[in-house]
Amino acid sequence: MKIVIKKDIDTLSLALAQWIVKLINDTLKVKSTFSFCLSGGSTPKKLYQLLASEQFNNKVDWSNVHFFWGDERDVPLTDEKNNAKMAFQSLLDFIPVKKKNIHTINTKLSPQNAAKDYETVLKKEFATSKNTFDLVLLGLGDNAHTLSLFPGYPIVQEQKKWVDSYYLEEQKMFRISLTAPVVNLSSNIVFLVSGADKADAVQHIIEDKFNPDLYPAQMIKPKTGSLYWWLDESASKNISEKFRIQSTL
Numbered sequence: 481m482k483i484v485i486k487k488d489i490d491t492l493s494l495a496l497a498q499w500i501v502k503l504i505n506d507t508l509k510v511k512s513t514f515s516f517c518l519s520g521g522s523t524p525k526k527l528y529q530l531l532a533s534e535q536f537n538n539k540v541d542w543s544n545v546h547f548f549w550g551d552e553r554d555v556p557l558t559d560e561k562n563n564a565k566m567a568f569q570s571l572l573d574f575i576p577v578k579k580k581n582i583h584t585i586n587t588k589l590s591p592q593n594a595a596k597d598y599e600t601v602l603k604k605e606f607a608t609s610k611n612t613f614d615l616v617l618l619g620l621g622d623n624a625h626t627l628s629l630f631p632g633y634p635i636v637q638e639q640k641k642w643v644d645s646y647y648l649e650e651q652k653m654f655r656i657s658l659t660a661p662v663v664n665l666s667s668n669i670v671f672l673v674s675g676a677d678k679a680d681a682v683q684h685i686i687e688d689k690f691n692p693d694l695y696p697a698q699m700i701k702p703k704t705g706s707l708y709w710w711l712d713e714s715a716s717k718n719i720s721e722k723f724r725i726q727s728t729l
Contacts, residue, residue, distance in 0.1 A: 493526040520563030528571035551628040552585040554654035591645035591654035628657030629696040660699040683718035
């Protein structure tokens with residue numbers, strides 16, 4: 481595990497954008513494609529906007545990047561709560577990505593069928609690969625959830641399915657989500673976390689004993705890949721000194 485701490489969300493997003501561009505370019509030197517699994521929520525918007533900006537847009541061969549999503553709400557693509565819609569508005573509409581390389585979760589289907597459909601897409605995409613995604617970007621809730629793995633729900637402990645759906649009582653809606661098994665086969669996993677409201681969750685996940693029913697993000701443990709925590713100072717404020725590894729990435 482590598483912990484990267486930057487002053488604020490702007491500094492953090494800029495450094496991560498630089499790191500991602502290098503990772504994509506380095507990967508495309510040895511592979512024909514790069515698979516990038518995106519996160520929803522508000523935290524990655526700045527990062528997506530930077531990747532789409534003149535500063536970074538032309539530094540990547542976007543035609544060879546495939547985009548996926550970690551989870552989705554059971555709402556249409558036109559709904560503001562849809563994670564894919566946010567990604568289109570802040571990144572995908574502004575880069576020369578091939579339409580066939582954008583793999584959204586199909587919310588026109590029932591949640592159960594959408595989950596089955598997306599698992600089929602992933603199994604086909606990674607049929608000949610030892611690992612799954614080249615990069616998974618994850619967010620974190622103040623209740624220690626990531627993806628749609630919320631505390632107390634069976635999906636947190638799922639061991640076989642790569643994608644599942646369930647009704648999230650707290651939000652009165654269905655969610656479709658990747659599970660820990662498929663994410664843990666990724667080459668690189670990045671938690672991007674900002675804000676003091678996430679500080680307790682960050683500390684619990686990194687430092688406490690393994691208790692994923694309470695802290696679901698603890699389920700994310702790459703089998704052979706690398707795990708990174710990219711934090712601003714506010715989100716990292718409760719981490720004890722032995723974990724505060726300032727990165728030179």
